[in-house]
Amino acid sequence: MKQYREVETSIQWSAQRLDQAKDVLYYAQKAVIDPVGPVFDQENNVLKPRCIAALKRIFLLSDHNMDGILSDEELNELQKKCFDTPLVPCEIKQMKNVMQVTFPQGVNERGLTLDGFLFLNTRLIEEARIQTLWTMLRKFGYSNDLRLGDDLVPYSSFKRQADQSVELTNVAIEFLREVYEFFDSNGDNNLEPHEMGYLFETAPESPWTKPLYKDVTEENMDGGLSLEAFLSLWSLMTLIDPPRSLEYLMYIRFPSDDPSSAVRVTRKRVLDRKEKKSERKVVQCFVFGPKNAGKSALLNQFIGRSYDDDSNNNNGSTDEHYAVNMVKEPGVISDTDKTLVLKEVRIKDDGFMLSKEALAACDVAIFIYDSSDEYSWNRAVDMLAEVATIAKDSGYVFPCLMVAAKTDLDPFPVAIQESTRVTQDIGIDAPIPISSKLGDVSNLFRKILTAAENPHLNIPEIESKKKRSCKLNNRSLMAVSSMFSSWIPKCLIKCFCISS
Incomplete structure (x- = not known):
């Protein structure tokens, strides 16, 4: 066992002594129910990162007065929660005496420190009392992979129709504002990468390091996030993966008495059109367009990246990618600013990879074309016809806007007359001219939100x-x-x- 640290138990036994078979079955069962592998690195004799994150969260949830110390009373409450029996005062005193000798920084006159708490749990494993550690982890909802179990995340909160979406509630937004202010230690409205690391210390990992969320919102020079960008990322995660968003809210200690209060399901889009108004706080805009029309450049512009920045460029990829940001009314300070999600839809040579359900999640669609290229214009019109037809046949129609990109170049002959005639014929607004290269987007993002707020307008009149x-x-x-x-x-x- 000293040579092969991954071996958890070693037993000598003989088939002639059947009573020893019980020991073999006991240790086999123990290895499955209370495994060492997920929580402890036996090679280096240390707790694994996910176990440390889980224990930090348990410590902070148990530290009711938030002074960074577990007092005798708080330690006793934790003991009763996990094991249904209180600690005897002499046991607490004995633990402190041992700690002062073996690990002095783990305890002070006020109680047990976080380092001391981690040290105690390491000792439990070393003393073959891992069952005690797992009992505590499971009382706080952790599964064997050291994530919160499915039974702890209220999945019923996300039951919805295809044309409904999930948003953060005001309660959750206010909680996230307070979290941001706490971790933005110098109050400069810039949550730096190391401060973000502190925020997710109690989670299995940061949820925003994967490509789906990486480089999709506006960042400061040092890679930090403003409060608006921080809230935008949470809104995006809630929109496209509500269970994951709620799970991570719980990791950063959103009040667990009613986690479902963090999210709300919006009204059906078909009802929004019937009522001729939408009150969604998060608007999802699908971005269509032929290759080289300027889709990625527009997404870069939206999140404050330079025209030449290719970090958010599809480079011909067929994968979907997002850009998310808050859109503010010029000259107006408001708590009701909306979050706009731009989703560049993947295109293949044989057509769109879109189902009816996918289109149902669209609030507004924009169709970008290169205003200097007649083929690009014709292709964009074909796309609009195809998408609008699918939407109409499925019953999930939505406002559509045409966007004339690259207006810094000379337009193709009769471009303006042709585009105006076509848009008038199908009953939508004339194309919106933009130039991402010059940074001129003609207030496009505000116009997208206006279209979303009036879901009965700009519906293409195209036969099914x-x-x-x-x-x-x-x-x-x-x-x-x-x-x-x-x-x-x-x-x-x-x-x-x-x-x-």
Whole structure:
């Protein structure tokens, strides 16, 4: 066992002594129910990072007066919560005496420090009392992978129809504001990377290091986040992965008596259109457009990156990616600023990878084209027709806007006349001119929010595939009737029409 540290137990036994078989089964069961592997690095004789994060969270939840120390009373409450029996005063005194000798920094005159708490749990493993550690972890909802168990996350809070979304409540937003102010130690409205690390010390890992959330919001020069960017990231995670968002709110100690109070399910979009207004705080805008139309440049512009910055560039990838930020009303200070999520939709040569349910999550769609390239314009119009048709057939229509990008270049011939005529014909606003290179976006993001607030407007008047197919059949039928009418009796034509 000294040579192979991954071996948890070693037993000598003989088949001639059947009573020893119980010991083998006991230790086998113990290895499964109370495993050492997830919590302890036996090679280096230290607790693993996820175990440390879980124990820090337990310590902070038990530190009711938030003084960074577990007093005798707080330690006793933790003992009763986990093991249903209080500690005897002499046991606490004995523990402190031993701690002062073996690990002096683990205890002071006020009680047990965080380092002391971690030291005690390390000793439990070393003394083969790992069952005590796992009992405490499970009382606080942890599973074997040291994440909060599914039974602790109220999944019923996320039950919704395809055209409903999930947002943070005012309670959760206020909690996150307080968390931000606490960890932004110098109060400069810049949560620096190391301060972000402190925030997620009680979580298995940071939720925002993966590509889906990495580089999707505005960052300061040192990679830090303003309060607006911080709240935007939480809104994005709540929108696209509500259970994960709520799970991480619980890791950073959102009040656990009612975790479902952190989120709300919005009204159905179909009802918003019926009522001719939407009160969503988080608006999701799908961004469509042919290659090289300027989609990635627009997303960069939205989150404050330079035109030449390719850190948020798809580079021809078919993967979806996001940009998220708060959109403020110019010259107005308001607590009701909305969060806008731009989602660049992946495109393949054989068409969109979009289901009806995916389109149901769209509040507004914009179609970007290169205003100097006639092919780009035609392709964008085709995309609008295709998307609007799918949306109409599925019953999930939404406002659509055309965006004329690269206005710093010369437009193709009759570009303005053609684009104005087409948009008028289908009943939407004229294309919005922008130039990401010049930083001129014509207040586009505010216009997107306005379209979302008026979900009954800018709906393209495009016939569904069903109606077009029916009309096509009728035209074919009339052509056949006309062709044969000269020599087929009228009664036969009538029979042919009925059968068709």
